Amino acid sequence: MVDFLNGTTLLFTSFMGVTIFIGGLLGGLVFGAIPGLNVLTLAAVLLPFTAWMSAEHAIMLYGVIYVSGVYGGAITAILFNIPGSVENAPTAFDGYPMTRQGKASRAIGYAVTCSAIGGTFSAILMMIATEPIADFAISTFGPVEITALIFFGLTVVAGVGSRSLAKGWLSLGLGLLIGSVGGDPVGAVPRFTFGSLYLTGGLGFIPLILGLFAVSEVFLQGQRIAQGKYEAPKISVDYPSFLEFWAMRYGVIRSTVIGWFSGILPGVGATLAAFLSYNEAVRWSKTPEKFGTGIPEGVVAPETANNAATGAAMIPLLALGLPGGALTAMMIGVFNVHDMEVGPLIMMEAHDLVWILFASMFWASLAILMLGIVESKCIVHMLRIPFTMLAPGILLFSTIGAYSLRGNVFDIYTMFIAGIAGFFLRRSDYSVPAIVMGVILGQIGENSMAQALTMLDYNFLGFFSEPIAGVLVSIGLLTVATSIFRRAQRYFGWSFKRNTPTQ
Amino acid sequence: MTSSDKEPTRLRDRLVWEALAWLGFTLVVYLFTRDFDAPLPSYQLGAAFWPQVVLVITAIAAITLLVSRFVRGVETDDADDGPAHLEDIPAPSGGIPIITLAMFILPLIWVFALHQIGFLLSTPFFLIGFTWLIGIRRLRTLLGFSLGFYAVLVVVFYKLIFTPLPMGAGWFHSISGEIIALIQ
Numbered sequence: 001m002v003d004f005l006n007g008t009t010l011l012f013t014s015f016m017g018v019t020i021f022i023g024g025l026l027g028g029l030v031f032g033a034i035p036g037l038n039v040l041t042l043a044a045v046l047l048p049f050t051a052w053m054s055a056e057h058a059i060m061l062y063g064v065i066y067v068s069g070v071y072g073g074a075i076t077a078i079l080f081n082i083p084g085s086v087e088n089a090p091t092a093f094d095g096y097p098m099t100r101q102g103k104a105s106r107a108i109g110y111a112v113t114c115s116a117i118g119g120t121f122s123a124i125l126m127m128i129a130t131e132p133i134a135d136f137a138i139s140t141f142g143p144v145e146i147t148a149l150i151f152f153g154l155t156v157v158a159g160v161g162s163r164s165l166a167k168g169w170l171s172l173g174l175g176l177l178i179g180s181v182g183g184d185p186v187g188a189v190p191r192f193t194f195g196s197l198y199l200t201g202g203l204g205f206i207p208l209i210l211g212l213f214a215v216s217e218v219f220l221q222g223q224r225i226a227q228g229k230y231e232a233p234k235i236s237v238d239y240p241s242f243l244e245f246w247a248m249r250y251g252v253i254r255s256t257v258i259g260w261f262s263g264i265l266p267g268v269g270a271t272l273a274a275f276l277s278y279n280e281a282v283r284w285s286k287t288p289e290k291f292g293t294g295i296p297e298g299v300v301a302p303e304t305a306n307n308a309a310t311g312a313a314m315i316p317l318l319a320l321g322l323p324g325g326a327l328t329a330m331m332i333g334v335f336n337v338h339d340m341e342v343g344p345l346i347m348m349e350a351h352d353l354v355w356i357l358f359a360s361m362f363w364a365s366l367a368i369l370m371l372g373i374v375e376s377k378c379i380v381h382m383l384r385i386p387f388t389m390l391a392p393g394i395l396l397f398s399t400i401g402a403y404s405l406r407g408n409v410f411d412i413y414t415m416f417i418a419g420i421a422g423f424f425l426r427r428s429d430y431s432v433p434a435i436v437m438g439v440i441l442g443q444i445g446e447n448s449m450a451q452a453l454t455m456l457d458y459n460f461l462g463f464f465s466e467p468i469a470g471v472l473v474s475i476g477l478l479t480v481a482t483s484i485f486r487r488a489q490r491y492f493g494w495s496f497k498r499n500t501p502t503q
Numbered sequence: 504m505t506s507s508d509k510e511p512t513r514l515r516d517r518l519v520w521e522a523l524a525w526l527g528f529t530l531v532v533y534l535f536t537r538d539f540d541a542p543l544p545s546y547q548l549g550a551a552f553w554p555q556v557v558l559v560i561t562a563i564a565a566i567t568l569l570v571s572r573f574v575r576g577v578e579t580d581d582a583d584d585g586p587a588h589l590e591d592i593p594a595p596s597g598g599i600p601i602i603t604l605a606m607f608i609l610p611l612i613w614v615f616a617l618h619q620i621g622f623l624l625s626t627p628f629f630l631i632g633f634t635w636l637i638g639i640r641r642l643r644t645l646l647g648f649s650l651g652f653y654a655v656l657v658v659v660f661y662k663l664i665f666t667p668l669p670m671g672a673g674w675f676h677s678i679s680g681e682i683i684a685l686i687q
Contacts, residue, residue, distance in 0.1 A: 396652075
C-alpha cells in the first residue's frame with residue numbers, strides 16, 4: 001500500500017508526469033478508436049522519443065497506452081466491425097450486431113465498464129500478488145497444458161457464428177489452415193508458400209481480420225445499397241443500468257480470472273484472454289446459439305478479459321523479461337533505451353519505477369470509466385454519417401492500417417482478398433469468428449503442441465497423465481460430443497421430455 | 504411445384520456443391536502437404552502433421568455437410584435458430600449485381616496502382632470511383648467529398664503522423680517524394 005501511494009504521489013506531483021499520463025490515455029483511446037489505426041502504431045511512433053524522457057515517465061506512458069489502447073480498439077470493433085487490434089476481434093462478434101440493432105451505445109457502455117473493471121482488478125492483483133501467482137502460473141502451465149487449453153478452446157469455437165455445426169467446423173478448419181501458411185514453428189519449413197517470400201512469414205493477421213470483418217462488411221452493405229435494401233443502424237444513447245451489469249457479475253468475474261491467467265502466460269497475453277473468455281462465455285451460457293447475434297455477454301467477456309490481461313502481462317515481463325505481445329515487447333525496448341534489463345532483479349533495482357507503472361495502470365483503468373462514459377454518449381453519433389461516405393473511409397483507413405504494420409503491399413492484397421472471401425463465406429452462413437479464432441489459436445496451438453508432443457515422447461495419451469491437461473482435453477471432447485448431440489436432437493426432433501396428455 | 508417448394512431443394516443442392524468443393528479443396532491442399540511431410544530432426548511428426556490433422560477434420564465436416572443433404576430432418580421449433588445478423592446478409596440466391604463485382608475489382612486495381620503509382624497519386628481516383636460505386640452520384644457531392652476526404656488523409660498521415668505509405672515505382676516514386684517533401 002505504501003509503495004502504491006508512493007507511486008501515485010510520484011506520478012501526480014510532477015507536471016510532466018500528469019501531462020504524459022493524460023496524453024497517453026487520450027492517445028491510446030484515439031488511436032484505438034480510429035478505424036485502421038491501432039495502439040501499436042502509436043507505440044511504435046513514440047518509441048524513439050522515449051529516449052528524451054525519464055525512465056519512469058517513459059515506462060509509465062507505455063503502461064497507460066497499453067491499458068487505454070486495449071479499450072479504444074473496442075470502439076471501432078463495435079461501431080464499424082473493425083477490431084482496433086487482435087484482442088478486440090471477439091468484441092466485434094456481438095458488438096457490431098448490437099450496433100446494427102441500434103444498441104451501439106449500450107455495447108460501448110458494456111465495453112467501457114467491463115474494460116475498467118477488468119483493468120482495475122488486474123492492476124490490484126498485479127500489485128498484491130505478482131510473485132506467488134507468477135511462480136504458480138509459470139511453473140504449472142507448460143506446453144502440455146497450453147496445448148490442452150487451446151484444444152479445449154477450439155472445440156468451443158466451432159459452435160460460434162453459424163447455424164450449421166458442419167459449417168462451423170469447416171470455418172474453423174479454414175482458419176487453422178490459413179494459420180499454418182508460412183514457416184512451421186519447429187524447423188521453419190516453408191508450407192503453402194509456393195516460393196513466395198511474402199508467404200514465408202505467414203499471412204499477416206491484422207490484414208486478415210481487417211479483410212474478413214471491415215472489408216467484407218463494406219461489400220455486403222454495398223450490395224444492399226445497390227439493391228436498395230440498405231437500412232442505416234438506429235442510434236440510441238442509453239447506457240446499461242446497474243441491474244443489467246449486476247446480471248453479468250459472474251461473467252465479469254469469470255472473464256477477469258481468465259484474462260488474468262492468460263495474461264500471465266508469456267507470449268499469448270491479451271489475445272488469448274479475449275478469445276478464451278468469449279469461448280467460455282459461450283460454453284457457460286444457457287443460450288449459446290445467441291452468441292454472434294448481438295448480445296451483451298459477447299461484448300462483456302472479451303472486453304473484461306483483454307483488459308484483465310494488461311496488468312497480468314506485466315508479471316512475466318517484469319519478472320522474467322518475457323513479453324506477452326507486441327506492445328509489451330516494445331516496453332522491453334523502452335527499458336533498454338534507459339539502460340535497464342527487465343528480469344528478476346528489476347523489482348529491487350528499479351523499485352520506484354515499477355510502482356509508478358503499477359499506479360499508472362491502476363489509475364488509467366479508472367480514468368477509462370470516466371472518459372468512456374462520456375465517449376459512449378458522443379461517439380455513437382459517428383453512425384449518423386451516411387454509409388455511402390463511411391465506406392470509402394473504412395476501406396482507406398483499413399488499407400493504411402494493413403500496410404503500415406509491415407510496409408508491404410501484399411498485406412493490402414491479403415486484406416482485399418480476405419474481404420471478398422469473407423463476403424461469400426458470410427453469405428453462405430460460414431462463421432467468420434471461427435475462421436479468425438482458428439488462425440490465432442492455431443498458430444499458438446501448433447507451436448505448443450510440437451513442444452508438448454516432444455516432451456511426451458509423441459504419446460498422445462500422455463496428455464491424460466497430466467492432471468490439468470487431462471481435464472481440459474476431456475472437457476473439450478465432451479464439448480464436441482454435446483454439440484453433436486444437441487444438433488442431432490434438434491435436427492431429428494428427439495425429445496426426452498415426458499409426454500403430457502393432450503385433450 | 505411452387506417456387507417456395509423449389510427454394511429448399513435449391514438450397515440443399517447448393518449444400519452438395521459446397522460440400523464437394525470443400526472435399527476437392529481438402530484433397531488439393533493435402534497433395535500440397537506432401538511437399539513438406541518429411542520428419543524433422545527435432546520433430547519426428549514433421550511440418551505437415553498439423554495441416555494434415557486439420558485437413559482430416561475439414562474432410563469429416565465436409566462429408567457431414569454432404570450427408571446432411573440426404574438426411575431429411577424434422578422441423579422443430581428452434582430449427583431455425585441462428586445468428587440474427589444473418590438476416591442482414593443478402594440471400595445467396597439473390598445473385599451478385601455487376602456493381603458489387605465492380606466493388607471487388609476496383610480495390611484490387613487500386614492496390615496494383617499503389618505498387619506502381621503510389622498512394623498519393625492513385626488514391627483520389629480510387630476514392631472518386633468507389634464513392635460513385637457505393638451510391639453517391641451527384642457530381643458536386645462526389646468530388647467535394649472525395650477530394651475533401653483525400654486532403655484530410657494527406658494532412659493526417661503525411662504531415663501529422665508521418666506514416667510511410669507506398670510511393671510507387673520509377674518516376675512516380677520521384678513525384679511522390681517531391682509532393683511529400685512539399686507537404687511536410
